Amino acid sequence: MTHPVKKVEGITRESTLEMIDRALVAYPEKGRKKRAPHLAPNDPSSCGACVKSNRKTVPGVMSARGCAYAGAKGVVWGPIRDMLHVSHGPVGCGWYSWGTRRNLMSGRNGVTNFAMQFTSDFQEKDIVYGGDKKLAVLLREARELFPLAKGISVLSECPVGLIGDDINSVARIMSKELDLPVIPCNCEGFRGVSQSLGHHISNDTIRDFVIETREFTEPQTPYDVALIGDYNIGGDVWSVKPLLEEIGLNVKATWTGDGEIERIAATHRVKLNIIHCYRSMNYMSRVMEEKYGIPWIELNFFGPTKIRESLRKLAERFDDRIKENVETAIAKYDPQMQAVIDEYRPRLEGRKVMLYVGGLRPRHTVGAYEDLGMIVVGSGYEFAHSDDYERTSPEMPDATVIYDDASEYELERFVDELKPDLVASGIKEKYVFQKMGLPFRQMHSWDYSGPYHAYKGFPIFARDIDMAINSPTWGFVKSPF
Amino acid sequence: MANNLGLEVKPVTPIPAEEELRVSEWINTEEYREKNFARQALVINPAHTCQPLGAELAAHGFAGCLPFVHGSQGCASYYRSTLNRHFREPAPAVCSAMSEDGAVFGGQNNLHEGLENAFALYKPKMIAVFTSCMPEIIGDDLTAFIRNARQKGHIPQDFPVAYANTPSFNGSHIHGYDAMLLSILQNLTAGKAVEGRCTGKINFIAGFDANTGNYREYKRIFQAMGIPCAFLADISETFDSPLDGTYRLYPGGTGLEEAGDSINGKATLTVAPYATAKTFAWIRENYPGSHAALPMPMGIARTDALLMKLSELFGRPVPDSLKAERGRAVDAMTDSHQYIHGKKFALYGDPDHLTGYVSFLLEMGAVPYHILCSKGSKKLGKEIQALLDASPYGKAGKIYMNRDLWHLRSLLMTDPVDALIGDTHGKFAARDAGIPLFRFGFPIFDRVNRHRFPLIGYQGVINMVTEICNKFIDITDETCDERHFEMMR
Numbered sequence: 001m002t003h004p005v006k007k008v009e010g011i012t013r014e015s016t017l018e019m020i021d022r023a024l025v026a027y028p029e030k031g032r033k034k035r036a037p038h039l040a041p042n043d044p045s046s047c048g049a050c051v052k053s054n055r056k057t058v059p060g061v062m063s064a065r066g067c068a069y070a071g072a073k074g075v076v077w078g079p080i081r082d083m084l085h086v087s088h089g090p091v092g093c094g095w096y097s098w099g100t101r102r103n104l105m106s107g108r109n110g111v112t113n114f115a116m117q118f119t120s121d122f123q124e125k126d127i128v129y130g131g132d133k134k135l136a137v138l139l140r141e142a143r144e145l146f147p148l149a150k151g152i153s154v155l156s157e158c159p160v161g162l163i164g165d166d167i168n169s170v171a172r173i174m175s176k177e178l179d180l181p182v183i184p185c186n187c188e189g190f191r192g193v194s195q196s197l198g199h200h201i202s203n204d205t206i207r208d209f210v211i212e213t214r215e216f217t218e219p220q221t222p223y224d225v226a227l228i229g230d231y232n233i234g235g236d237v238w239s240v241k242p243l244l245e246e247i248g249l250n251v252k253a254t255w256t257g258d259g260e261i262e263r264i265a266a267t268h269r270v271k272l273n274i275i276h277c278y279r280s281m282n283y284m285s286r287v288m289e290e291k292y293g294i295p296w297i298e299l300n301f302f303g304p305t306k307i308r309e310s311l312r313k314l315a316e317r318f319d320d321r322i323k324e325n326v327e328t329a330i331a332k333y334d335p336q337m338q339a340v341i342d343e344y345r346p347r348l349e350g351r352k353v354m355l356y357v358g359g360l361r362p363r364h365t366v367g368a369y370e371d372l373g374m375i376v377v378g379s380g381y382e383f384a385h386s387d388d389y390e391r392t393s394p395e396m397p398d399a400t401v402i403y404d405d406a407s408e409y410e411l412e413r414f415v416d417e418l419k420p421d422l423v424a425s426g427i428k429e430k431y432v433f434q435k436m437g438l439p440f441r442q443m444h445s446w447d448y449s450g451p452y453h454a455y456k457g458f459p460i461f462a463r464d465i466d467m468a469i470n471s472p473t474w475g476f477v478k479s480p481f
Numbered sequence: 482m483a484n485n486l487g488l489e490v491k492p493v494t495p496i497p498a499e500e501e502l503r504v505s506e507w508i509n510t511e512e513y514r515e516k517n518f519a520r521q522a523l524v525i526n527p528a529h530t531c532q533p534l535g536a537e538l539a540a541h542g543f544a545g546c547l548p549f550v551h552g553s554q555g556c557a558s559y560y561r562s563t564l565n566r567h568f569r570e571p572a573p574a575v576c577s578a579m580s581e582d583g584a585v586f587g588g589q590n591n592l593h594e595g596l597e598n599a600f601a602l603y604k605p606k607m608i609a610v611f612t613s614c615m616p617e618i619i620g621d622d623l624t625a626f627i628r629n630a631r632q633k634g635h636i637p638q639d640f641p642v643a644y645a646n647t648p649s650f651n652g653s654h655i656h657g658y659d660a661m662l663l664s665i666l667q668n669l670t671a672g673k674a675v676e677g678r679c680t681g682k683i684n685f686i687a688g689f690d691a692n693t694g695n696y697r698e699y700k701r702i703f704q705a706m707g708i709p710c711a712f713l714a715d716i717s718e719t720f721d722s723p724l725d726g727t728y729r730l731y732p733g734g735t736g737l738e739e740a741g742d743s744i745n746g747k748a749t750l751t752v753a754p755y756a757t758a759k760t761f762a763w764i765r766e767n768y769p770g771s772h773a774a775l776p777m778p779m780g781i782a783r784t785d786a787l788l789m790k791l792s793e794l795f796g797r798p799v800p801d802s803l804k805a806e807r808g809r810a811v812d813a814m815t816d817s818h819q820y821i822h823g824k825k826f827a828l829y830g831d832p833d834h835l836t837g838y839v840s841f842l843l844e845m846g847a848v849p850y851h852i853l854c855s856k857g858s859k860k861l862g863k864e865i866q867a868l869l870d871a872s873p874y875g876k877a878g879k880i881y882m883n884r885d886l887w888h889l890r891s892l893l894m895t896d897p898v899d900a901l902i903g904d905t906h907g908k909f910a911a912r913d914a915g916i917p918l919f920r921f922g923f924p925i926f927d928r929v930n931r932h933r934f935p936l937i938g939y940q941g942v943i944n945m946v947t948e949i950c951n952k953f954i955d956i957t958d959e960t961c962d963e964r965h966f967e968m969m970r
Contacts, residue, residue: 031598057554057578060595061602067555082496090614090649091524092531096559098906100566100926109909111505112496116887116909121524122650127618138522145517148496148504158553159650162584162618189553190580190615217492262493408573409602412728427562431571437726477726 005044006397008375013399016041020401023413034058038404042396049389053381053404056193062408064356064382064428067189069093071198071383073155075280076206077185079103079231080259081113082150084142086120088135088167089157093189094119102445103231104238105258112148127159132170139174139182151181151261153205161188181261183209194383194405195358199280206264207287214265216252223249223318224270228285228296229277229360232257234450236457240301243454244274247311247325249318255281268292272317274299276453277359279381279388300360301453302461303368304337333455341371344462347470349373351421354414356406356429357443358382363392365424365443368452372462377418380406382426408432422469437477439468509913514891518884525887526906528829528855531649532657534560535689535756536611537574539661540643542714544734545606546665547599550576551592551621551644552613567691567924568720568932573730575599579615588621589629596642597635603730606737607669608636610644611661617648641737643668653856655756655831658689662714663760669737670744670767679770682709683794684746686760688753688777688833691923691932693721698935705803706788708795711735711743721933746770748794752777752787752937755832755861778937779837779945780844781810787938803939810939813946814845820950822846825877825898829853829889829907830922832861837936838902838921839865841945843872850877851892857882886910900949917952921945 020039024032037052057063066074069087074097077085087094098117107113120131120138135154142152154167171184185205187198225244230237237257244251252270253263267273273285273296285296297317299310308330315326351374355362362379369376379396380403381388389402396402401414408429415423415433423433424443433440441447441464449464451457507513533550537560540548550557557576564572575598577583577591592610599608610623623644631638645660683703687696696717703710718733743749748771749764751757765772771794778787784807788799825848828838832854839849852865862882869875881888886907893901893914901911904922911918925931934948935941954970 026602028597028601030594031601056580058594058598059577059591060549060575060598060600062573062575063554063578064558065554066558067553070555070558086523090531091527091529091653092534092556092559092613092649095527095530096563098526100562108501108505109913110508110887110890112501117526119524119527120522121527124648124651127650134522141520141523145513145520145523148501158614159618162615189555190584193580195555213490214493215490217494262491266493407602427565428558428572431565431569432573432728435571435722435724435726435728437724477724479725 008377008397008400011377011397011399013041016399016401019414019417022417023410026409031058031061035061035407035410038406039410040402041399042393042402044393044396044398046393047390048393049386050393051389051402051404053389054193054196054383054385055405057405058407063405064408064426065193065405066195066383068187068191068195068198068201069155069157069189070097071195071280072185072187072202073097073198074101075195075231076199076202076256077153077155079105079256080153080261080264081105081107081115082148082260084114084118084146084149084152086118086138086142086152086154087157088120088131088154089159090122091119093157101231102233102448102450103257104235105232110146114146114149118142122159127163130163130165131160132165132167135167135170136174139170139178143178143180149180151183153183153185155185156188158189161186161190181209181213196279196383196385200283203281203284203287206284210261210265211288212265212268214262216266216269220269221250222271223322224252225249225272225274226253226255226267226270227251228255228273228275229281230254230257230453231277233444234446234452236451236453239451239454239456240276243329247315247329248322255284268294270294272297274314276301278391279359279384300364300367301457302365303371303458304334304341304455305371306364306367307454307458308334337455337458340459340462344466345373347466350375351469352377352418353422353424354378354418354420355443356380356382356403356411356423356425358384361443363388363395366395368458368461369465371458372465374422374465376400377420378403378414380404422465437474439471439474441465441468509894511895514895517888517891524885527885528853528903528906529653529831530563531613532647532652532654532660533611533613533649534563535654535656535658536609536645536647536661537561537564537572538654538689538691538716539658539665539714540574540609540611541572541719542716542734543607543609543665543740544736545731546734546737547603547605547608548574549595549599549608549610550574550613551588551610551623552576552579552615554578556613563924564720566926568693569929570720570722571728572720573603575603584615584619587619588616589626592621592626593630593633593635596630600636600640605731607641607643607665609661609665610642611647611657612645613647614649617646617650641668655689655833658756659759662686662757663763666713666740666743666760667763669741673741674744674769678745680709680711680742680746682711682743682746683791684711684713684743684749684764684768684770686713686749686751686753686757688751688756689831689923690753690777691716691720692934692936693717694933694935695937695941698938698940702788702803702938703791705800706791706795706797707800708791708797711739711746713740713743744768748773750775750790750794753833776840777833777837779941780841781807781814781939781942782844783837783840784938784942806939810942813943817946817950818846820953821946823848824900824953825850827851827853827889827893827898827901829855829886829903832857834922835861836864836868839868839875839878841942843868843874845946846874848874848877850898851879851881851889851896853881853884853889853892855883855885890914900952917956919949919952
């Protein structure tokens with residue numbers, strides 16, 4: 001897809017560079033040197049990443065990043081509904097990641113879905129003597145108390161790696177003893193520079209321990225696909241999956257939102273992988289392409305323009321039947337989406353947005369805002385890599401500011417100068433900007449709303465953005481006296 | 482073969498509906514409860530978290546104090562998010578962002594660079610450093626690191642830096658609170674004791690209390706008594722700041738000078754004996770004024786005890802305004818006793834809160850039935866037992882120390898109660914048991930403004946009575962058959 005270069009009135013390369021300089025003034029020299037390469041004006045013509053990324057977080061700077069454990073538990077493994085996910089180590093990590101990412105699940109809690117917190121609750125003696133024996137006991141107890149669980153993941157927290165426990169060997173022995181997949185995931189929080197490594201490590205464990213261990217019982221068809229990198233935040237999978245089915249595809253597995261481990265294990269039999277969150281799952285799509293020859297396609301299901309483009313791009317991979325179905329679906333939904341736009345666009349036209357999220361949202365949601373007549377004036381990621389910024393550049397207007405692992409201090413400076421009408425970021429940023437009197441939406445979690453994906457999601461997205469910006473409560477921020 | 486676990490390749494096998502039904506019934510049985518309580522190693526849904534979160538809460542209670550997590554970046558994000566979600570407020574904190582090289586070489590470089598950046602960017606008046614797992618395991622020496630930071634000029638010589646060891650594999654959030662508060666007070670009071678000086682104030686410590694309404698209520702009580710107060714770790718403004726178009730990094734907290742001068746206070750009072758044990762022991766040794774430790778003033782008797790203690794310490798009578806307030810609370814209790822008398826409750830939470838819930842329920846003639854602490858102690862168990870023994874409504878009460886919310890679920894299903902009191906994490910168990918959950922304590926992620934309603938003092942009694950009794954009336958209205966649906970209740 002080629003993109004026309006978008007411009008925003010009043011934003012030039014020079015104005016953005018000056019703004020970045022002003023934001024960096026307060027840093028000590030070393031800190032300034034480290035941060036400068038992570039901030040830049042967008043250059044859509046360069047076809048490259050305009051900022052450095054995936055580097056260590058600068059100490060003492062208020063970063064929004066998480067850790068490898070957070071990426072493994074919160075993002076990749078946690079949403080698999082029919083497994084127990086054991087946070088192996090002290091109580092905190094599991095407790096903090098318990099129910100806080102909104103990856104919704106089907107099934108019965110404690111029976112067939114396990115949206116709970118399982119932990120080995122390390123004490124000092126476990127640090128001194130090691131936790132391997134405790135882990136084995138714990139796994140037996142888990143098997144007995146949750147007989148319908150289809151597997152157990154063991155996600156190691158910092159101490160496990162530091163004291164040199166061997167969870168891999170315990171998992172191997174216990175898998176045999178319990179006749180159940182026990183998957184060891186060495187995702188200690190100190191590894192790497194952000195949650196991104198946790199995604200990678202988790203995918204490697206799925207590659208090494210899960211995939212190819214199951215076979216679908218139903219016959220294969222040319223329309224078998226897997227939905228990769230959708231975590232069912234606020235029910236996103238439940239919006240995308242029916243749409244894919246409506247155009248005639250069989251969604252054999254979802255990775256990992258509302259996921260089932262056995263279906264994930266049989267994904268090597270699908271014909272195409274449809275990937276949504278490139279950052280968290282591109283490794284697995286590549287593995288499946290290399291190993292099983294399964295092609296993959298990146299799609300964007302935010303807002304009618306991108307959904308339309310995506311569905312047509314998808315149809316190209318299939319026969320006329322799917323192509324026709326796609327056109328039928330577009331013809332059916334376009335008027336509905338136009339009605340949403342007609343309702344909200346007049347109230348949102350020309351409003352400016354700043355994005356700062358993770359995964360795919362800093363680029364994928366741009367089109368949805370534009371469908372509502374809004375302009376994205378800044379974007380960036382907590383834990384992206386170069387290829388994310390390459391993909392972001394064409395979506396963003398020329399010379400708008402791009403920030404990688406932005407500190408809260410930098411974001412505040414940019415907001416001061418750009419005066420956006422909405423900031424779309426995470427929980428740690430939310431109340432900072434609201435105190436400034438700025439409308440805000442949490443874009444990691446859809447602010448306890450959703451889904452935002454696909455045709456079911458866009459009306460909700462539009463309503464939420466409108467209600468954030470046009471809430472009458474903003475009128476009371478300044479007192480009359 | 483790709484299967485590294487040595488398991489056979491099998492077909493995808495869905496769970497049969499009858500099997501799902503069988504297990505969903507089985508987990509509610511006595512047999513399951515027995516298996517569940519036999520657990521030795523697995524912890525499921527604990528009602529406590531790790532030390533550093535408590536340390537951060539204590540640090541937020543001081544004006545211009547920047548909490549600094551020494552450890553992995555992810556830890557800092559988790560504590561901040563949790564506080565953000567509970568209070569719906571900002572929780573500014575930084576960290577030393579240690580990674581693999583920190584594990585090998587130690588965290589001194591990260592700490593030094595972090596102190597320098599944080600000092601320049603966020604202009605704190607004080608930094609409160611506390612540790613997560615990693616530096617604790619590799620043995621980072623904070624005393625030396627911070628001394629070196631001053632020597633190398635990363636922070637000014639006289640800039641206050643408090644620090645506490647708060648390993649996550651030991652104790653819980655209340656112990657981290659205690660350790661950080663102790664360190665901050667030690668730091669701020671050093672050299673401030675003046676022979677013969679008395680601030681005339683009460684030094685008041687609320688402990689790990691994430692209810693900003695409670696803090697305001699304490700202050701109102703002191704004001705009514707005419708007693709000047711130095712609140713040690715005051716989060717009431719930090720986590721309840723006005724929305725007026727300006728973001729303030731440090732919107733509240735106890736002034737550092739006032740905290741330093743607390744060593745010259747007339748008296749020191751804690752109402753959180755479990756969450757401030759070390760701090761209070763140190764104060765007893767080092768603060769010359771008088772000292773008192775009371776239980777958290779939930780319910781009438783405990784509020785009475787607080788007022789009498791204040792009266793005794795400061796030689797002031799309890800004013801008529803508080804006497805009238807007491808009368809109104811007793812009136813509210815009596816007016817509504819019929820909706821709660823004899824009702825059975827299950828309770829879980831932090832030790833200081835638990836004794837408060839029990840005490841309040843007994844005063845209402847309600848029955849504290851299952852009392853659970855996922856990080857309790859023998860001392861707490863004994864204290865609760867003594868409370869139960871002193872009331873005819875306490876006879877049926879059973880205490881479960883160091884059990885978790887999955888144990889609690891078994892209790893609710895096999896030996897039912899009418900309602901649950903605890904934090905948001907109990908909502909699944911409450912739903913399975915078909916009973917209401919009264920969200921008191923920390924954290925509360927799924928209701929608005931809970932932290933703004935005081936649970937302490939006479940006003941707290943009125944608030945708890947109102948919430949609990951009206952919910953029971955709602956349930957009657959929602960579930961009664963039509964011929965029992967009446968205008969009056």
